[in-house]
Amino acid sequence: MQDIIEGFLKFQREAFPKRSGLFKELATAQNPGALFIACSDSRVVPELLTQREPGDLFVIRNAGNIVPAYGPEPGGVSATVEYAVAVLGVTDIIICGHSDCGAMTAISSDTNLDHLPAVASWLAHADAAKVVNAARTHGSAQERLEAMVRGNVIAQLTNIRTHPSVSLALDQNRLNLHGWVYDIETGSIETLDGATGLFVPLADNPQTSATPATAGLAA
Amino acid sequence: MQDIIEGFLKFQREAFPKRSGLFKELATAQNPGALFIACSDSRVVPELLTQREPGDLFVIRNAGNIVPAYGPEPGGVSATVEYAVAVLGVTDIIICGHSDCGAMTAISSDTNLDHLPAVASWLAHADAAKVVNAARTHGSAQERLEAMVRGNVIAQLTNIRTHPSVSLALDQNRLNLHGWVYDIETGSIETLDGATGLFVPLADNPQTSATPATAGLAA
Amino acid sequence: MQDIIEGFLKFQREAFPKRSGLFKELATAQNPGALFIACSDSRVVPELLTQREPGDLFVIRNAGNIVPAYGPEPGGVSATVEYAVAVLGVTDIIICGHSDCGAMTAISSDTNLDHLPAVASWLAHADAAKVVNAARTHGSAQERLEAMVRGNVIAQLTNIRTHPSVSLALDQNRLNLHGWVYDIETGSIETLDGATGLFVPLADNPQTSATPATAGLAA
Amino acid sequence: MQDIIEGFLKFQREAFPKRSGLFKELATAQNPGALFIACSDSRVVPELLTQREPGDLFVIRNAGNIVPAYGPEPGGVSATVEYAVAVLGVTDIIICGHSDCGAMTAISSDTNLDHLPAVASWLAHADAAKVVNAARTHGSAQERLEAMVRGNVIAQLTNIRTHPSVSLALDQNRLNLHGWVYDIETGSIETLDGATGLFVPLADNPQTSATPATAGLAA
Amino acid sequence: MQDIIEGFLKFQREAFPKRSGLFKELATAQNPGALFIACSDSRVVPELLTQREPGDLFVIRNAGNIVPAYGPEPGGVSATVEYAVAVLGVTDIIICGHSDCGAMTAISSDTNLDHLPAVASWLAHADAAKVVNAARTHGSAQERLEAMVRGNVIAQLTNIRTHPSVSLALDQNRLNLHGWVYDIETGSIETLDGATGLFVPLADNPQTSATPATAGLAA
Amino acid sequence: MQDIIEGFLKFQREAFPKRSGLFKELATAQNPGALFIACSDSRVVPELLTQREPGDLFVIRNAGNIVPAYGPEPGGVSATVEYAVAVLGVTDIIICGHSDCGAMTAISSDTNLDHLPAVASWLAHADAAKVVNAARTHGSAQERLEAMVRGNVIAQLTNIRTHPSVSLALDQNRLNLHGWVYDIETGSIETLDGATGLFVPLADNPQTSATPATAGLAA
Numbered sequence A, B, C, D, E, F: 001m002q003d004i005i006e007g008f009l010k011f012q013r014e015a016f017p018k019r020s021g022l023f024k025e026l027a028t029a030q031n032p033g034a035l036f037i038a039c040s041d042s043r044v045v046p047e048l049l050t051q052r053e054p055g056d057l058f059v060i061r062n063a064g065n066i067v068p069a070y071g072p073e074p075g076g077v078s079a080t081v082e083y084a085v086a087v088l089g090v091t092d093i094i095i096c097g098h099s100d101c102g103a104m105t106a107i108s109s110d111t112n113l114d115h116l117p118a119v120a121s122w123l124a125h126a127d128a129a130k131v132v133n134a135a136r137t138h139g140s141a142q143e144r145l146e147a148m149v150r151g152n153v154i155a156q157l158t159n160i161r162t163h164p165s166v167s168l169a170l171d172q173n174r175l176n177l178h179g180w181v182y183d184i185e186t187g188s189i190e191t192l193d194g195a196t197g198l199f200v201p202l203a204d205n206p207q208t209s210a211t212p213a214t215a216g217l218a219a
């Protein structure tokens, strides 16, 4: 904790003064363009990865970057998505998985979670990806994990489409969905191409999005 | 979205190379010392505020920095707290509210949320603070909001004590709880003194914590 | 009730003897090829519409032909979908809306449902379609209703993709999804073309399905 | 799927024209006299068994012909019962079990359902019948199953009496409840005699109902 | 609080010594014959009303003497009923309403409960009685309340029959159900006659029970 | 049951006449000063232990004297606490555990509760105490149970602080919380000292309460 408090003192001395104008401007309003949904993992820092400043990214972080499908008892993720889309009007939602994810490793290796009942219950929101991944063949445990991380991003994109606020914004062509996987060791990101269902390097495919060209939800 | 992708390319060019050793080390394990629970608000960046690097902070972010009390249907926050405390063994949990919080403003000003059902349902986890704040007298709407932000941090600290993993770690003296309020405009932080129930400047009180001196939960 | 019992006696005298061989064969096993999900409406008889015999269609019927998205407390529809796909191995799922639907009329005309709390709660599973339909402009109340019926079929197709059993079967290319709207007065059916998001006459487009050509869920 | 579409084309050519007057009349209203609750099983076709035409039967179908008891989170069955009784004013509700039921076989033989979590959760609504059946002695597995099918119908009749709309209609003597078991091989139906708790042949006992002579719910 | 502690000191001085043998015997086991379910109301003391000693009555008390119907998320009443019937093997369950009940008055007079959300949610378990009572005509508000108290006892008896442990015990003829209404002013009790659906004076009808002569649940 | 009815007749002959004035006064109103939350155990009679008369104690009784933390689906205990604090304005809440508690024994000895699903689900509200107790070392099974009983009282006191009505009353200094453990064999009571976290004899410490001197919840 000592390091955290010293970090804060350093923030006051160095980082804050550089941005005092920005913070003054932000004191009474925010206007982020995107909602970034990432794992709670300490190695995945959305603002660092995208070199964004305060005010740029509205952020949800939880174990496994999970978005429960919409239902009669919406929880914190549903509420925060609703706020981001219906109140703040974000134009992009990025669901970002990552390499070496503890939550996905637990699923991929079918770890016994009896002693972690809340974790077990939460990861059930990734069951649609879990059963697909378990039924496929993989070259190694590592490949199984990597496939699980990607499959989970796809499953959460399916889940988020059941949310009314997202459904409406997609219908009105004012929202794009993005599915990313970040690799901690190399610092690279792959993005889901909604048209093909494949992940491609983001650096080479900056225009690619998970939202299909044909508006599947609208009719 | 263009700015986010350009930011990522900049990360690859500049920020990643500076930390390539760190990221290599982190590629297969994380060992964060603290769980930081903050609002999804784009202006509250935990790693920036505390000048922490990847690997340092396990992070939960949702609208209102809320931690539901433990119950039979634990959601994402409960799962992530359980993972942080029981699996990763963090030694500190910081619940960090902030000035000008949209969620707290909605509660404080009793905004009609009928058109935001998921938000309304989620903010009910702050009802213990809401009713206290509504019953007190405040000098102005601004003071009412500031009191609500502080009261919410206290209520979430009460909620988190109902979690089994937190209860156990507190009993074993291997966890400290911290209640912070961050002021966007001035870059300052107040911290809750559990012994007095008052918020004091963190810069002047680096040893203060929300965990009472006498172990209220253990007997 | 008198007519129903007389109908049963007529069944015993006339309809059963014609099918006694079929019923003997079906006495200890069923092997339906499709799951048909329709409204409880008395005017929508799946077996009549498709001229199918006992043993052909596994059937779910509820108010509004609704399929809740998958979540931690699955109900009767989720259980029946799971049984149909994972145990019986149906190869097709048809979600069939219909003209003049009472449930969709209630949504489309924003009827007060305070005196029907269970109905109100259930129809929330169509909220993703409701908000889209309410935001669009329609030429008349009749057109608004027709659009709601179609939009609801699309929303339920989105919901059903969040079910693990469906996700797996789609990934293994052993399941097709179909979105139908049946018109009571004319006896015609329109089917959703997943590639364009448009409804087209089933009679002219017998190969059309709601499952996109590119496997959106698999990767 | 090919057979289903050809069936629909045949419906348009043959079945629809015979009923075009009926369908024109039904185009804008339904007035069914009864709610028929049956299993999703492909071999149980309510309209065939009772030789009813479109417009006659409001129908609920799910795995195991189950009606959850009323509670704070009503699902699809509760909503559809409420709509049938409170809006449409049906005068009879038939809960119809059947021979060789897969859901009842799973309960009766205590099948492991770990791989079918939604099914397992749903069948818990038959636990009141399950524990009774498990505690009794049966001559054979076949007899155990048959007793389970009957016991389940009784348990669901107990459950449906907890629904406010049903409670009110029973109190006003405008609703009768019926418990049926259909035998696929012989085409016969047994009906529950509420006065004795025994099942008797429907063909010989057309006036028998499950509603007790003395109004147990009213006082 | 002072009076309560003085009462306890008096208990130690006077009431305990008189029963020290009984308490010694009870120190390591209880064997109550009945489960008594009463309102939390301070004027309804089960042990006083029935002049029972410690060890005689297993007791549930909550606002409105309510027993939720059995469902997938059983709460405290369901758990306590299960414990009483399946573990302790009580042979009788008494559900006891009372005159001037605050919970029943709130229902009977349709009091706005928006400021008491937990109360409102809980009283929904009496909706089956509420709608019946609201639809009947009553001579006065007092008569409406008295009818509501009786109707609620009947509705809770219907609810308790959906519990598996109760269903089993009834089937094995080792449990009787009783529906009582206690009048505070006169000290009299009326008991429900399950055969007629009417309440009769307990003093004159000591053998009357709510369990129908014919075993409605068993078949 | 015979003894209970004879007890009631004795109540009418003896106990009621002695209190006819009190009951006449209580006929149309109650004004209890305290809410007493105890186990359903037949050996724990709140009014006997505290020598209180009808009208004095508002009482909740359930297996394990449990108070679930506040959440989106409040049950009977939450509703009754809300009624006691917000409507009746009680000034004290006593949560009273007891020796030889069956519920606490089940937890303490880690009894398999698979056959008692409702009990198992309910006792999860004591998990925060269970994990602490399981991790500590105890001299014997008896000591483990006694520690569990005490730990459970503490955990339920933590849970009750999450309730909005309790939070408000504590903030306004109009409510005190008390944690008691009653010993059946000796008739003694220990009370929790909130300032030290220790249990002390109530007879010697009549002013001790569980509410900390410093208002931990208010700020």
Ligand SMILES: [Zn+2]
Binding pocket: A039, A040, A041, A063, A064, A065, A098, A100, A101, A102, A103, A104
């Ligand atoms: Zn992760």
Ligand SMILES: [Zn+2]
Binding pocket: B039, B040, B041, B063, B064, B065, B098, B100, B101, B102, B103, B104
């Ligand atoms: Zn905020």
Ligand SMILES: [Zn+2]
Binding pocket: C039, C040, C041, C063, C064, C065, C098, C100, C101, C102, C103, C104
């Ligand atoms: Zn319909």
Ligand SMILES: [Zn+2]
Binding pocket: D039, D040, D041, D063, D064, D065, D098, D100, D101, D102, D103, D104
């Ligand atoms: Zn069946």
Ligand SMILES: [Zn+2]
Binding pocket: E039, E040, E041, E063, E064, E065, E098, E100, E101, E102, E103, E104
């Ligand atoms: Zn009462």
Ligand SMILES: [Zn+2]
Binding pocket: F039, F040, F041, F063, F064, F065, F098, F100, F101, F102, F103, F104
């Ligand atoms: Zn106990």
